Amino acid sequence: MVAVRADARRNYEQLVEQARIAFAEFGVEASLDEIARRAGVASGTLYRHFPTRLDLIEAVLAEQIAELVELGRGQLDAEDAFDALATWLRATLTHALTYRGLSAAVMNSALDHEVGLVSTWHARLFEVGAELLARARRAGVVAAEVDEADVLRMVGAIAWAVQDTADSAARAERLFGLLVNGLRA
Structure with a gap:
């Protein structure tokens, strides 16, 4: 089993939490770039964790x-x-x-x-x-x-x-x- 770095885990959790908030505010079509910004990470980090919008929705x-x-x-x-x-x-x-x-x-x-x-x-x-x-x-x-x-x-x-x-x-x-x-x- 590969250990997940603490910062990667924290980024993942922040992305999910910010997506939950954004989806509640704007629906599931909320801007992924805005979710990444709110989570304090680059868009590339979001896409590494969640290659598709559906992947992010499922995590939420x-x-x-x-x-x-x-x-x-x-x-x-x-x-x-x-x-x-x-x-x-x-x-x-x-x-x-x-x-x-x-x-x-x-x-x-x-x-x-x-x-x-x-x-x-x-x-x-x-x-x-x-x-x-x-x-x-x-x-x-x-x-x-x-x-x-x-x-x-x-x-x-x-x-x-x-x-x-x-x-x-x-x-x-x-x-x-x-x-x-x-x-x-």
Whole structure:
């Protein structure tokens, strides 16, 4: 195992923290050069750590995605399969609403296996969603034709559709209600 120099680790952490702040302020299309400047490093340092914007987005979201995966795994043992799926989907929607543009930048690339942008994190997220949906199908509480990729795309679409609205939380909740009701068998 190669030891990471303390300054390199500090730079990495500063870049992730400043990206988190910038993404919250400006969305995931925030200027990478500005993120590097705020972190006190050169742009080249940012690109050495994060060759693509998606790499930086994933680093910012890694902890949140891990929490979503853990929540989903915990829901696999819940008594009510439909409520378990709905709970996890709501948490996924809340996550997608965290940063403007997140749903377009991450959700679609995470589901588009042919592009090759599926990271380990997003593959796990997709996997747990598929397990929750399969469990709900087996319990007969979700329509048999419901496809996990379509459901996750719809969650991402809801986040995208409401991202620039004044009442985004209320609209997201209303659209989420329609989605969940449409899943019922």
